Amino acid sequence: xxxxxxxxxxxxxxxxxxxxxxxxxxxxxxxxxxxxxxxxxxxxxxxxxxxxxxxxxxxxxxxxxxxxxxxxxxxxxxxxxxxxxxxxxxxxxxxxxxxxxxxxxxxxxxxxxxxxxxxxxxxxxxxxxxxxxxxxxxxxxxxxxxxxxxxxxxxxxxxxxxxxxxxxxxxxxxxxxxxxxxxxxxxxxxxxxxxxxxxxxxxxxxxxxxxxxxxxxxxxxxxxxxxxxxxxxxxxxxxxxxxxxxxxxxxxxxxxxxxxxxxxxxxxxxxxxxxxxxxxxxxxxxxxxxxxxxxxxxxxxxxxxxxxxxxxxxxxxxxxxxxxxxxxxxxxxxxxxxxxxxxxxxxxxxxxxxxxxxxxxxxxxxxxxxxxxxxxxxxxxxxxxxxxxxxxxxxxxxxxxxxxxxxxxxxxxxxxxxxxxxxxxxxxxxxxxxxxxxxxxxxxxxxxxxxxxxxxxxxxxxxxxxxxxxxxxxxxxxxxxxxxxxxxxxxxxxxxxxxxxxxxxxxxxxxxxxxxxxxxxxxxxxxxxxxxxxxxxxxxxxxxxxxxxxxxxxxxxxxxxxxxxxxxxxxxxxxxxxxxxxxxxxxxxxxxxxxxxxxxxxxxxxxxxxxxxxxxxxxxxxxxxxxxxxxxxxxxxxxxxxxxxxxxxxxxxx
Numbered sequence: 001x002x003x004x005x006x007x008x009x010x011x012x013x014x015x016x017x018x019x020x021x022x023x024x025x026x027x028x029x030x031x032x033x034x035x036x037x038x039x040x041x042x043x044x045x046x047x048x049x050x051x052x053x054x055x056x057x058x059x060x061x062x063x064x065x066x067x068x069x070x071x072x073x074x075x076x077x078x079x080x081x082x083x084x085x086x087x088x089x090x091x092x093x094x095x096x097x098x099x100x101x102x103x104x105x106x107x108x109x110x111x112x113x114x115x116x117x118x119x120x121x122x123x124x125x126x127x128x129x130x131x132x133x134x135x136x137x138x139x140x141x142x143x144x145x146x147x148x149x150x151x152x153x154x155x156x157x158x159x160x161x162x163x164x165x166x167x168x169x170x171x172x173x174x175x176x177x178x179x180x181x182x183x184x185x186x187x188x189x190x191x192x193x194x195x196x197x198x199x200x201x202x203x204x205x206x207x208x209x210x211x212x213x214x215x216x217x218x219x220x221x222x223x224x225x226x227x228x229x230x231x232x233x234x235x236x237x238x239x240x241x242x243x244x245x246x247x248x249x250x251x252x253x254x255x256x257x258x259x260x261x262x263x264x265x266x267x268x269x270x271x272x273x274x275x276x277x278x279x280x281x282x283x284x285x286x287x288x289x290x291x292x293x294x295x296x297x298x299x300x301x302x303x304x305x306x307x308x309x310x311x312x313x314x315x316x317x318x319x320x321x322x323x324x325x326x327x328x329x330x331x332x333x334x335x336x337x338x339x340x341x342x343x344x345x346x347x348x349x350x351x352x353x354x355x356x357x358x359x360x361x362x363x364x365x366x367x368x369x370x371x372x373x374x375x376x377x378x379x380x381x382x383x384x385x386x387x388x389x390x391x392x393x394x395x396x397x398x399x400x401x402x403x404x405x406x407x408x409x410x411x412x413x414x415x416x417x418x419x420x421x422x423x424x425x426x427x428x429x430x431x432x433x434x435x436x437x438x439x440x441x442x443x444x445x446x447x448x449x450x451x452x453x454x455x456x457x458x459x460x461x462x463x464x465x466x467x468x469x470x471x472x473x474x475x476x477x478x479x480x481x482x483x484x485x486x487x488x489x490x491x492x493x494x495x496x497x498x499x500x501x502x503x504x505x506x507x508x509x510x511x512x513x514x515x516x517x518x519x520x521x522x523x524x525x526x527x528x529x530x531x532x533x534x535x536x537x538x539x540x541x542x543x544x545x546x547x548x549x550x551x552x553x554x555x556x557x558x559x560x561x562x563x564x565x566x567x568x569x570x571x572x573x574x575x576x577x578x579x580x581x582x583x584x585x586x587x588x589x590x591x592x593x594x595x596x597x598x599x600x601x602x603x604x605x606x607x608x609x610x611x612x613x614x615x616x617x618x619x620x621x622x623x624x625x626x627x628x629x630x631x632x633x634x635x636x637x638x639x640x641x642x643x644x645x646x647x648x649x650x651x652x653x654x
Contacts, residue, residue: 033132037147040127041245044118045110048485049505052147054539058091060141066094067136068109072180076137079155087162094119097128103255125185135180154178194279204289206269210248218297227291235281249510253502258517301344301388306425310405317352319417326409329365339429340397342390345382348421354410356382361404371406378441383478385510396435412556437568440581444530446561446592447645450608451550456535460561463529463591467580469570471519476564480556481542484535493525530563600628613640
């Protein structure tokens with residue numbers, strides 16, 4: 001296959017690559033290498049997000065361009081692996097900016113070649129385009145924090161640059177001419193075209209469709225996109241937010257699953273916005289669509305008033321200190337059973353509300369945390385950045401007449417005393433209409449997590465096993481400030497694994513419910529496995545203290561492993577109830593400890609405080625002496641395990 005070479009390249013040579021011949025060349029004068037890298041966030045071949053700005057604890061960052069099945073690229077990767085071993089205090093990344101290549105193909109190449117260095121998928125070419133990459137195996141040595149390009153050229157030259165940095169010397173040769181298989185960046189030759197992108201016809205419609213819902217007067221966004229002047233003023237920050245995948249706040253991996261209410265930008269929209277901003281955010285003339293359609297955010301989602309509004313008792317959030325979970329209750333004023341189709345919880349003081357959970361209490365509520373043990377049904381939940389909850393037509397959750405609605409309120413002081421007046425709105429099916437199916441709710445949680453100090457990408461696993469067939473409708477992921485990434489897999493009894501959702505990057509500020517475009521059929525005996533990664537290092541700018549060992553806890557400086565899911569048992573109908581949720585939740589502790597999913601807890605699967613607690617009595621708990629504690633044997637170990645998770649009252653995993 002012959003690849004197009006950029007105009008003006010200084011030198012050309014024919015190079016043989018796997019799959020045919022390809023043009024190769026040295027860096028030409030017409031391609032300007034960046035003086036500094038702009039930060040980006042890209043997904044690597046393992047499905048995890050990587051960015052540059054967070055690499056604050058290394059001596060240098062080395063980025064090398066990579067092309068699949070390319071001899072020169074493989075040679076450069078091998079040399080890079082050697083440098084990784086030699087310079088452990090530097091960070092090494094490979095960047096695949098090839099047009100049309102899939103992440104699956106990159107993953108296959110990385111595994112086949114035994115790469116231990118992350119290979120980032122620059123599918124929109126924005127990272128490689130900005131750096132000035134032109135050929136496979138091209139190396140860039142960056143200064144941490146500033147991302148200044150200290151060296152550019154061959155991987156061998158990068159090794160010499162690292163040696164000088166390690167010795168405390170300045171880099172003597174900052175550029176070494178190199179050559180390799182050409183990587184084509186078509187947009188580089190279209191700068192004049194980018195300046196012709198129309199704000200009125202192209203940009204404003206994208207912003208109106210994807211951004212204004214939050215960025216309007218009274219919305220949750222920090223500014224309102226009310227006109228061109230405002231957008232142009234914020235344009236540089238918008239470019240950074242798009243490149244680092246901070247905005248829009250939609251984090252599912254687009255290669256895994258399909259979801260309703262997808263708030264992401266398409267690839268073409270991302271490139272158009274970034275290139276328009278890089279062209280100076282020009283305006284081509286005509287009426288300003290955003291100014292014409294400027295509006296004020298409605299109080300309730302979609303501007304629709306709920307059928308029932310429950311006012312949560314007000315609470316004064318102190319300026320500082322620790323606030324234990326609050327458990328207020330509100331009388332349910334309905335006089336007959338109603339079926340709930342959707343709900344929305346509106347936090348009164350967004351700066352101080354961490355989460356709100358709600359559950360129906362049929363009788364007189366107990367005082368404080370004990371009231372949560374009375375909850376019978378769940379009607380959605382609010383976490384930072386969350387939105388409304390709804391079920392498809394034909395499904396519902398019953399709200400019996402009378403009784404009480406209980407709430408779990410998590411408040412976090414933010415430096416100023418403030419009064420919270422949150423409320424919950426519920427939307428019912430019309431009177432007399434009964435849905436066919438009942439929506440159930442459960443949480444996958446691992447209350448035995450223990451995060452090591454100064455470590456990122458620490459992996460923790462939890463699961464629930466479905467005792468009978470069900471349909472899975474939605475999931476909400478929740479952790480605290482050290483949550484880094486998460487995914488959910490369905491593992492069937494046959495061993496078949498289906499990935500349901502992947503969040504390459506978890507953002508504490510945007511904890512959404514993700515509704516599957518089509519319900520997922522869960523066979524009897526299948527495990528829904530929630531895998532979390534945590535960053536308890538200095539690379540995490542939100543980390544309260546990277547020197548601490550962190551365990552499960554209610555407060556934001558502690559941590560959680562929590563994945564909420566709504567589902568329907570396929571054999572259950574309204575009037576023919578057959579709920580197996582309690583049976584499923586009986587296996588929650590096993591699911592939190594059994595990392596290899598074999599239905600037993602081996603001592604090697606435990607660590608920290610769990611290991612110390614189980615090790616002295618493990619032989620006693622393992623009654624059949626098969627090397628693992630099975631479900632029946634786990635009952636004997638429960639008092640020991642529960643002593644490790646002793647907390648006052650109900651927590652989010654219960």
